[in-house]
Structures are given as structure tokens and as C-alpha cells.
Amino acid sequence: MNYRLEQDLLGEKNIDDQTYSGINTVRALENFDLNSKTVNLKLVKEIALIKKAAAMTNKSLKLLEADKADAIIKASEEVIDGKLDDEFKISAFQGGAGTSTNMNVNEVIANRAIELLGGIKGDYDLVHPLNHVNMSQSTNDVYPSALRIAAIKLIRKLSNSLSNLQEALQIKENEFSNIIKLGRTQLMDALPMTAGQSFGAYSKAIERDRWRIYKVEERLRQINLGGTAIGTGLNATNKYVFMMTDLIQSLTGLGIARSDYPMDITQNCDIFVETSGLLKSCSVNLLKISNDLRLLNSGPRGGIGEIILPKMQAGSTIMPGKVNPVIPEMVAQVSLRVISNDTAITMASSMGQLELNAFTPLIAECLLESLELLDKSIIIFKEKCIEDLEMNKDRCSENLENSLVSATALVPHLGYDKASSISKKALETGKTIREILLEEQILPEETIDKILSPAELIRTHIVGK
The missing domain is CATH 1.10.40.30 (Fumarase/aspartase (C-terminal domain))
Known part of the structure; x- marks a missing residue:
């Protein structure tokens, strides 16, 4: 294995010559060796998108030489396209308010840009991770802006998945509108109702979740790019700020807006608490619906047995013929995870001090995980549970008549x-x-x-x- 020698303010290190990462990344890998989750790649790719936009802007402003800018833009695009995913292995749980992640991206883009220019990795006189890739930026404006962009994209997907689930529940509402069953309160016999009415109630709950989550995007659109370290904008220009905002809008297709008070965005994380709170509300509804389905499916002979869930897999290694409600169980577990993530986001957001919150990596990991888990689980819930579930009409009639x-x-x-x-x-x-x-x-x-x-x-x- 060949090595190159790199240096930082703490000293020197040998770096594997095959990697595009540099000394800052290596130190982070050593310091946060948790053998756990690595940084979410969706966040990494939005950081790379910002690096691309910054290179385009600084080139236009003649602050960055055209050849360097073009190489940085090309390298950033390769990160965005996933061609360099293996270079991002730092733990999601890291100190430094995301500096390690930002430096990881800076180093990978710099070394790939050097390579594109015909140089040798580590020749930072050609393209420097900070002087060139990170020009006019700080982790403290790049990281929260990238997180907001990543969150908006996932929110749009989740909102669409919730809309599809709502529609599937409405179809069941109509399909079961003539099946009369026993309604229950506190698990005790209450009044008759139609099976369709229960699915109509589920649909209304999901409709509220979809609308709330869809609307929260509006408050995520403000970014603090150009605010640099604490929101004052040192080492950036007004032209840079306005050009960056326009470019990010163009590159993402999102209604991104420049914050009129970047210091607020830099230090306050309440929008992530709000967003997470809406995901928690959605999870509460999903948890309730999934548990209802499990209960009404119970049996097949010793339980309520009014709903017949699709049979997805064998349910026991010792009890022949047993089939468990695995999809609602999965949805319930995802819901509990999102609820626990909300607690972490709430606590981390409250721990910001003065002009920065050092715990944004935890906020980012939990928020993006919650968004991804909810989206994927809702798609599975719709396709593998709701669409094909049936009502046991005979059991519904029997239970009603015996009440x-x-x-x-x-x-x-x-x-x-x-x-x-x-x-x-x-x-x-x-x-x-x-x-x-x-x-x-x-x-x-x-x-x-x-x-x-x-x-x-x-x-x-x-x-x-």
C-alpha cells in the first residue's frame, strides 16, 4: 500500500494514496470510531451540491480560477451522482457541529479535482480543500442549509406516500361501506358501525398528517448560505449570497430563499423540532392504525378475527401454520423509532449555545432517518397490507349479533x-x-x-x- 504525507495544525499523518479523503477525514475516523451508522449520504450529496454552486459562483465573481472551478464542479457532480460514496465513512455521531462531514466532502472533492487536472492526490497547491472548495463558506452555513434541502426533498416524497396511503384507505372505506360490525370503546362492545367507517376515520387522520407535513416545507426553505461562521457573513460578499441563493434554487428546483437574518438560522434549530414533531404526530396515527389492524386480525379462531390481513410469511419456528401480522408490526416499530428520534432532536436542539448548535449531526441523523423510515414503511404498509386486506363478514355479523x-x-x-x-x-x-x-x-x-x-x-x- 502506498501512502502520501499530509499535514494539519496537529501534525502529520500517512494517508492511503488510493483514497480521496485527507487528514481531517482520517482524524475523524479515528476519533469517532463507533462502528455505527455513517453520515447519511443524502446529506453528503446536498453538501456537494452547495460546493458545486459555490464554485460556479466564485468562478463568476472571478474569485476562483476557471480551471480550478470547473474541476471542483465536475468532482462535486461525481459525489452527487454517487460515484464516490465509498469515501464517506465518518460516524453520524461526531463532535464539531458537522465540521468533519464538511471537511470530508471538501477533501474528496479537492483530491478528485486535482486528479481531473492531471495532478497527484494531496497536491493542495493545485486545489485546496479549504482555500478553493470551501471558499466563501463555513460548516456553519453549509451544513444546516444542506440539511434543510435534504429534508425538503424527503418531505415531498413522504407527503406523496401519505397521499397514496390516504387514497388506499378511502378505497377500503367505500369497499366495506355495507359491512356492519361491532364498534368498541375501551375494548368493550359499544355500538354498531360499518367497517368502511373505521377506514374512513383512518383516512382522515392520514389526511391531516399529509397536509401538516406538506406545509412545513415552507419554513425549511430559508437558508443561511453566505452567513459563514456565525451569520455575520465574514469572508463572503453580498453578490455571493444572492448568486448562491439563485443557483441553489435553479439546481434543486426548490423554492429556497435567503434568510433575512442568517444568524438565526445558524444558531436556532427549532424548525427541525417542529418538523420532527409532525413526523411524531404521523407516527402516533400509524401506530394506532397498525395496532387496530393487529387486534382486529387476532385469531384466527381465538381472537376477534374481523379483519383478514395478507399472509406475508410463516410466523413461528415451533407452531405450525401460525402467521403473524408482520407488516403492521414493522410499521409500529418504525413509529416508535420516529417518536424516540423526536426526543433526541428536541434535546439536541435545546442544547445549542450562543451562536451555534454543536449537536446538529445528531439532529441531521435522526431527522433524515425518520423521514426515510416513514416514507419506506408507509409504501410497504399500503402495498403489502392495506390494499389486500379483507373483512371477515361472517365474523363481523357473529360478533355483532352476540353483543x-x-x-x-x-x-x-x-x-x-x-x-x-x-x-x-x-x-x-x-x-x-x-x-x-x-x-x-x-x-x-x-x-x-x-x-x-x-x-x-x-x-x-x-x-x-
């Missing part, structure tokens, strides 16, 4: 106490409400038929009046 829920419809006719007494007697004797009413001649048979009709019990009205 005493129709006693509620007697209250306007007999009063709560009398209706309660009839319900208790039916439970003790094993007889139905109808049988008790007929035996004791409490109401005319025609009235009883109307009051106890399941179709009459699922509408907003007083039955029999």
Missing part, C-alpha cells in the same frame, strides 16, 4: 335504567335483547324490529322516532 349493543337504542324509548336492566338480564340469561323485549312485551314487535335493525343503528338519528 348487547342494541340496548343503547332503547334509551330514548325506555330510559337509561330500564335499558340497562334489560341488557343485564340478557347477559345473565344468555338471551338476546330482542328475546327479552318480546317475552316481557315491553314494546310492539314492529317497533322492536325497527329499533334493533343494525342499519338503523349506524346513522345520526333517534331510532323509531
Whole structure:
């Protein structure tokens, strides 16, 4: 293995001559050797996009020689296209407010640009990671801007996936509109309802999540590029700031806007807390829906058994024939992960001090993970669970008929106490409400038929009046 010698303010290190990374990356790999998650590549690629835009801007402003700028632009595009993914191995959990990640990108782009110009890796007189690739920038304006861009792109995907899930639930609402089943409160028999109504309620919850998540993009669009270290803009020019914003808009196709107060964006992370909070709300709804489906699918003979979920895989290594509700279980676990990520984002955002938050790497990792997990799990939930689930009509009818829920419809006719007494007697004797009413001649048979009709019990009205 061949090495090149690189130097920084702490000393010298031998660097594998095959790698495009430099001494700063190597130190980060040594310091944060956690054998855990590496930096999210979506964040890396948005940082590279900013490097591309900066090179284009500095070239236009004649601050960077054309050949150097063009090589940096080409190298940045290779990072964006994923051609250099293997160069980004630093742990997601790192000190320094993302400096290690920014330097990793700077070094990879610099060394690839050197190569494109015919030089040898490490010849930073030709293209320097900081003097050229990082020109007019700081980690503190590049990193949060890249995170916002990455988050917006994932939010758009998630919003679309939620819209598709909402539509799938609405289809089930219509498909099951004529199946009457037992509604339950606190897991106890309550009132009749249609199976379609339950899916309609799920659809409304997902609709709210989709809209809330879609709208939060507006507050993520402001970036602090040009604010450099603490938002004051030292080492950048006004022309650079305005040109960069226009270029980022053009390159991303997003409505990115220049912050009118970059120092705010540099030090305050509340927008990430807000975004994460909406992902948490979505997760709460997904958790509730997935647990409902698991419960209603329970059985097949010893449980409720009113819903039949698609059979995805064998469920036991010892119990033959057992099939588990694995897709709702996966969705539930993703939801719990997002909720726990929200706690981490909240705490990390609150720990910013003075003009910077040193914990943005944790915020970035948790937020991007939550967005990606939710998007992928919702797609799977729709395709492998919701679209093909069925209702067990016979079980729905059986459970409804064996219940005493129709006693509620007697209250306007007999009063709560009398209706309660009839319900208790039916439970003790094993007889139905109808049988008790007929035996004791409490109401005319025609009235009883109307009051106890399941179709009459699922509408907003007083039955029999």
C-alpha cells in the first residue's frame, strides 16, 4: 500500500494514496470510531451540491480560477451522482457541529479535482480543500442549509406516500361501506358501525398528517448560505449570497430563499423540532392504525378475527401454520423509532449555545432517518397490507349479533335504567335483547324490529322516532 504525507495544525499523518479523503477525514475516523451508522449520504450529496454552486459562483465573481472551478464542479457532480460514496465513512455521531462531514466532502472533492487536472492526490497547491472548495463558506452555513434541502426533498416524497396511503384507505372505506360490525370503546362492545367507517376515520387522520407535513416545507426553505461562521457573513460578499441563493434554487428546483437574518438560522434549530414533531404526530396515527389492524386480525379462531390481513410469511419456528401480522408490526416499530428520534432532536436542539448548535449531526441523523423510515414503511404498509386486506363478514355479523349493543337504542324509548336492566338480564340469561323485549312485551314487535335493525343503528338519528 502506498501512502502520501499530509499535514494539519496537529501534525502529520500517512494517508492511503488510493483514497480521496485527507487528514481531517482520517482524524475523524479515528476519533469517532463507533462502528455505527455513517453520515447519511443524502446529506453528503446536498453538501456537494452547495460546493458545486459555490464554485460556479466564485468562478463568476472571478474569485476562483476557471480551471480550478470547473474541476471542483465536475468532482462535486461525481459525489452527487454517487460515484464516490465509498469515501464517506465518518460516524453520524461526531463532535464539531458537522465540521468533519464538511471537511470530508471538501477533501474528496479537492483530491478528485486535482486528479481531473492531471495532478497527484494531496497536491493542495493545485486545489485546496479549504482555500478553493470551501471558499466563501463555513460548516456553519453549509451544513444546516444542506440539511434543510435534504429534508425538503424527503418531505415531498413522504407527503406523496401519505397521499397514496390516504387514497388506499378511502378505497377500503367505500369497499366495506355495507359491512356492519361491532364498534368498541375501551375494548368493550359499544355500538354498531360499518367497517368502511373505521377506514374512513383512518383516512382522515392520514389526511391531516399529509397536509401538516406538506406545509412545513415552507419554513425549511430559508437558508443561511453566505452567513459563514456565525451569520455575520465574514469572508463572503453580498453578490455571493444572492448568486448562491439563485443557483441553489435553479439546481434543486426548490423554492429556497435567503434568510433575512442568517444568524438565526445558524444558531436556532427549532424548525427541525417542529418538523420532527409532525413526523411524531404521523407516527402516533400509524401506530394506532397498525395496532387496530393487529387486534382486529387476532385469531384466527381465538381472537376477534374481523379483519383478514395478507399472509406475508410463516410466523413461528415451533407452531405450525401460525402467521403473524408482520407488516403492521414493522410499521409500529418504525413509529416508535420516529417518536424516540423526536426526543433526541428536541434535546439536541435545546442544547445549542450562543451562536451555534454543536449537536446538529445528531439532529441531521435522526431527522433524515425518520423521514426515510416513514416514507419506506408507509409504501410497504399500503402495498403489502392495506390494499389486500379483507373483512371477515361472517365474523363481523357473529360478533355483532352476540353483543348487547342494541340496548343503547332503547334509551330514548325506555330510559337509561330500564335499558340497562334489560341488557343485564340478557347477559345473565344468555338471551338476546330482542328475546327479552318480546317475552316481557315491553314494546310492539314492529317497533322492536325497527329499533334493533343494525342499519338503523349506524346513522345520526333517534331510532323509531
